[in-house]
Amino acid sequence: MLLRKEGRRAQKKLIKENKLLDAAYHLFVEKGITATAIDEIVKKAGVAKGTFYLYFKDKEDILEKLILKKSSEIVKKALQEVSNKEFPSPVDKFLFFLEYIIDYLSKNRMLFRFLKKDFSWVFYKKITENDQLVEIKKAKEMFLKNFNTNYSQEELEMVIFMILELVSSLTYSSIVNSEPAPIEKVKPLLLSTIRKILEN
Amino acid sequence: MLLRKEGRRAQKKLIKENKLLDAAYHLFVEKGITATAIDEIVKKAGVAKGTFYLYFKDKEDILEKLILKKSSEIVKKALQEVSNKEFPSPVDKFLFFLEYIIDYLSKNRMLFRFLKKDFSWVFYKKITENDQLVEIKKAKEMFLKNFNTNYSQEELEMVIFMILELVSSLTYSSIVNSEPAPIEKVKPLLLSTIRKILEN
Amino acid sequence: MLLRKEGRRAQKKLIKENKLLDAAYHLFVEKGITATAIDEIVKKAGVAKGTFYLYFKDKEDILEKLILKKSSEIVKKALQEVSNKEFPSPVDKFLFFLEYIIDYLSKNRMLFRFLKKDFSWVFYKKITENDQLVEIKKAKEMFLKNFNTNYSQEELEMVIFMILELVSSLTYSSIVNSEPAPIEKVKPLLLSTIRKILEN
Amino acid sequence: MLLRKEGRRAQKKLIKENKLLDAAYHLFVEKGITATAIDEIVKKAGVAKGTFYLYFKDKEDILEKLILKKSSEIVKKALQEVSNKEFPSPVDKFLFFLEYIIDYLSKNRMLFRFLKKDFSWVFYKKITENDQLVEIKKAKEMFLKNFNTNYSQEELEMVIFMILELVSSLTYSSIVNSEPAPIEKVKPLLLSTIRKILEN
């Protein structure tokens, strides 16, 4: 009985937090971060202003949590997609994974504009507390262990990070500014370059 | 007589503009962009508040001009350095050029933090009006024409852009967050990767 | 059985009230009254927010009760001390009583800062309900009846009040602001002045 | 021409500052300090909210300046009054000075409630920069030099301070709370006590 009561409360709490995250997400994507007032977020979420500060320290805080959430959602989807297919080699698998993300972001320009270059490659953030990310960490290990390269383990870690930075940075520039060219033109070159980096 | 007067005026104007740019630069670097109020800029520059709006549209405006100015300064220095040396190949020349910039930014963390990932590679901005950048454009052509690669001209342009994005993005992450590792560890790997990309 | 239950309940109640008073006291003394939020009080006391309002009307209310409590504690201690000693005259007795309080407050600057000039001389508050103060009232009468002065009873009451105001006001200023001088310098002059007032 | 312009500006500035001080004064006295919002002050003063912060750091700041202003006004009036009369002795002069202030405050209960016990005896604040207070300092010296007492100079300073504390503290209590009695009853006793202190 007590447990059920507490459970219901905790549930309600979670609902409110998600309402706020959702509202913030849509506003951030639509009008940009700076232009979005907390006033608007709570109005859209249908809660009182004070409630916001019950769940988040300030705008920065909710933003950070949002980026993490959205990033990990995308990465999870990509991993799911990858696990449903067979690939000739681990590198092909990895390239497919990257391509899936590039395509996803191409279709969600505004989301990407919001994630900016702060798209977090999740596995490289030092988030140990967050339970949701365990499977993502496993995926990372999977990639790392299966590449057949001349790189040492340490180098390989750095190379992967480098590649992820390159992908997000270039994809951003291409999608948002069409520089150096639209994404359709950039993508093949980008992927072939990555292959070149991994298969030496 | 009239001419001299006008000359003096223009000079005075330039002095004020530079005072403002200088003041803004130091404040941006020290306290961050958002945290810097125009009030402080004009105070530091020793001019009246209204004067700011005589030279710049708003904070964005002065920021943009500042980034361009600082970026082009760095690039110019790097090009100067390059032109004083002999290199075994154009790729070596280019790598030296990149290394010089990486080293420079390493020594000026705060500057980089301010330039953020907005470091502008100048030759890729569509700045046609700005006369100062002509020589930089020439430098770009020099690089482009002398690489001996399998890439088409169009591809090569994109690859260069890609490399520049990679350098700024990764160097930033490494210098500011030490991710994936400190710059000393990342640099050799980065440079060798770039060489791999260019020399196929 | 019922009685015992009720007793326990009443006891529990008292415990909570005291926890709240204690928590409030420490916070008021440490960070000041305005800067202390009820949120912090309940957190420190380890009770729920709503519980606060079960025992006190608002911040004012707990503050008032706290001042009364602390003031009466000090006065009681002073009276105890006095009753253990012999004095050449009632005036000497009274002066010793005052000196004891001054010394006590000197050693507890922060407490005094909190009591501010609101230190309550207890016997002058019209507290009829509060049972704890009966003995203090008796003490007051003791002082009043034994002074050998030219004052009428009514005048004497006022003079005593005047003296108490003077002591708290000047001691406060001296202890907290060192004005007109540190308490060591002020105390002898203050006491001799009071003697002069009483022994005319 | 330039001077006149600047003069006019400075004049206007002073007018605004005074408008704000006036508005704050009336609101503080009427509704209390905490209950007065800066919003109301600026509305009453007829200026924009931001203007407030052009002249004062915060509510504390304007309050402090106000207390100083009002206190010094009263003291000045009292000194003026004193200088127009002849007195049998310096002590009589001083007592008249005090009585004038007591009477003034009796007639302005609300003002006193606002000044609270923070009534500043001006000459004891270490205000050296403030030019307006020079004459008041002179007055202080006048009092100090002319008393014919057994006190050393240092003691006398302390005694005067003590008396001023006593007067403000007791008068406050008497006027605002009628404790230990209404001011009409307290005043004669207070003054005779002070005489006793000074004429030993």
Place this chain on the structure above:
DNA sequence: GATGAATGAGCCTTCATTCAT
């Protein structure tokens, strides 16, 4: 009695921008 999530009025403060001088 006890809880603590939710409230939302209310406050302070900042700052880009204007405009009379």
Place this chain on the structure above:
DNA sequence: TATGAATGAAGGCTCATTCAT
């Protein structure tokens, strides 16, 4: 050109208080 006082919308944040559980 240059000034800087004035603006006031806008926004962030706090906190005493309530009330369903």
